[in-house]
Amino acid sequence: MEATLNASDFRSLYDAHVAFVWRNLRRLGVAPSDVEDRVQEVFVVAHRRLADYEERGHGPRAWLFQIVLRVASEWRRHKRRHPEDADGGVAQDLGHTEPEQADLIARRERLDQLDAALSALDVDKRAVLVLHEIEEMTAPEIAESLAIPVNTVYSRLRVARQQLENNLRMQDRKSGVNLQRAAIRVIVGGAR
């Protein structure tokens, strides 16, 4: 990548980073039904700010992630003001129904678990965890992406891992309780 980006690089930038933008919007809480629109927004903003981009040795991911953070933050603010869709979310669910293949369903379930556990983390810690564990960024890269000191990256990462672990345990406990309740309902129903 050149030191600066111009319009002719834009398609290449899109192709190389659309999955990165998509993934991180999702992990930062943007709903599946809205993620396409938010990806577009990120790249429209990126296009508008091409002139501001400066290569600092980490490629454009850090720069794009800053836009992703802002777009995701605006989306969350919008959702807080307008929490429900008029249709109750039916279009969202159906619009993103993939072919019912076992591996796809299993992967989606894992992503749902991860997103549920991540959603309990505050955005600062979530961003560090996602960039490190999923995007495999180094601490200096993350520090640049989030405009924070490297030591802060390490401390947030440590706390985020601990919180994620706790959240996943809590999920397990809840699903265990739900299974117990379901079993009791079946047993009681059978006795009647």
Next chain:
Amino acid sequence: MSQIEQDRQRDLFEAAKLDGPSEASRDAMWTSIQGATASGIGTAAALKATGVASSKLALGIALGATLTVGIAATVVALTRPATMGSPRTSERIAPRSLEHVTRNVDAPPPVIVTGRAVVQQAPQMSVDLDQKPAREQASAPATRTGTTTMSEHDRLAREARMVSEARGALHRGEPETALRIVRAARAQAGARLVPEELTVEAQALRAMGDEDGAKRAEADLAGKFPEQALSH
């Protein structure tokens, strides 16, 4: 953290690494981005080609591109057949409607056969600002219609799936679910199966005991699509 918990976290992160949009979704998003940034990309490309960094020229090109897009949108609105969707279809095609700016005016208009209606796309003005790399251009079809038609197919397939889901719900004796699904389908931008959706809506309302609502839906259907077989 136990080994099991570590493995589980690793498994979740690995699943997340594979997350991303489908090819069709990528194409659809690029088309929309291209539409939203068309004047900017066109301006920059023109400046790069001529080496003239004139702000007046850029403004002129930007205004020209905007005007061209506007004309193309008007052509689409005026040439769409009345039976292909509700009267509001032409209003609802923005913002993704800008995908048509990539279509070449010399290319034959693509025809999408839906099984119930034949939808013919109007020829568009040529504002091809695509910047695909050579590798992709070599494998791309001769015209730029492929991407747009794929996107149209995707939307139509999604809508058809929703109608099918609604019918299934109706048959299972879940008219409330059927009603929610068809109303959601109809609310989508560029809904093409409005007659089918109104028909299911009427059936669902009737099954719920809302005879007046069912009659209103049928009247709506007959009013909007008098030539549709479903209206009779």
